[in-house]
Amino acid sequence: MKKWLLHGMLIAMFLVIIPGCSDRLDMEDATFPLLIGFDLDKKNEFIVYSTSPNFIKNIEKKTRELRVKPLTNRQSREKQDSYTPGVFQGRTIQVILVSKRILQQENWFRLTDVWFRDPKNPLTPRIIAFDGPLSDIIYLNPKDQPMLPLLLRDMVETKNIRSETVKTTLQGLHQQIREKGVTPVISEARVIDEQVALTGTTLLDHKGKFADSLNMQESILLRILQNNTKKSISLTIPIPGEMKIGPFHTDKLSLNADKIKAKIKTSFLHDKFQFDIHITMRVGLTERLFPYDVRSRGRELENKIIDQVQQQFDSLIKKIQADKIDPIGLGFYAQAHEYSQFKKVEDHWGESLAKADIQVSVKTIIGAMGTVK
The missing domain is CATH 3.30.300.210 (Nutrient germinant receptor protein C, domain 3)
Structure with missing residues (x-):
């Protein structure tokens, strides 16, 4: 092979590989939220929660919880960055937890706009409604259970297989809201006797606003009708x-x-x-x-x-x-x-x-x- 051709191939490979590493971020320099939560306080001020795993040695607590009051969902990322040693990475989100107070607001679904505009964000997080203030579940941290995001994710997966609830992702909810022949349904969770419980299904109207709740047996009947x-x-x-x-x-x-x-x-x-x-x-x-x-x-x-x-x-x-x-x-x-x-x-x-x-x-x-x- 001619020397000039070999040099040309090496330069081309270098130009391809280097840009792919330009956005590299080491794990110790990043914060990986597994759960994002939306809520309103007593003054109707917007609250965003996040739960991230702790990778720091010699720390007993498995997760770190953050609570900020941003003007928008996108602004919450910068606010949370100011409390963490790493850069906030939205692509790791597994669960989006939405309080009933948020679901009772008109057009709350616009809060998710940032995830659809940025292609780096995942559209597969499970959407779960929570009946109560999110602080009741975010800071629960039972020692005998997995971290909250993984617990909720796995509960949705198993209960969905048994038809006791539904598995609705962010993308799935977006499609249901856009469809005129169906209204959205999402999983519902509560805290009962200081334990996290998946209690059934939350029913929403055409705009995504809270309409009603179904217990597990009613959820099974709904799945049969579907x-x-x-x-x-x-x-x-x-x-x-x-x-x-x-x-x-x-x-x-x-x-x-x-x-x-x-x-x-x-x-x-x-x-x-x-x-x-x-x-x-x-x-x-x-x-x-x-x-x-x-x-x-x-x-x-x-x-x-x-x-x-x-x-x-x-x-x-x-x-x-x-x-x-x-x-x-x-x-x-x-x-x-x-x-x-x-x-x-x-x-x-x-x-x-x-x-x-x-x-x-x-x-x-x-x-x-x-x-x-």
């Missing part, structure tokens, strides 16, 4: 006619359900949308706290299960319609099957859905009753 259950789901229901004995709820029946399918038929009649939702599932009994001969009275028990599950679906539908929201995504079905009618109401779809006729029918088959009689 036709979005990951694996088998677990439900506990009361059985009418069975007695409660002493302090124990011995009138309850627990079951696992799988092979769940939700078929939705859509129409437009009498100036309103009609949705017929037919749900089928195979159930296995996992706990029965009252005497019952399932073998000879199995069909009767199936009918009782159907009645109770259907009542819970009806209650959830009434809550959704009262809030004038659509976390199920029925607007997608209206758009697909009754497009001309949907276009007339798409800008106020929640109000139209509140007037809709939504009927849910449930069919269950007991496929297993356990290994004991």
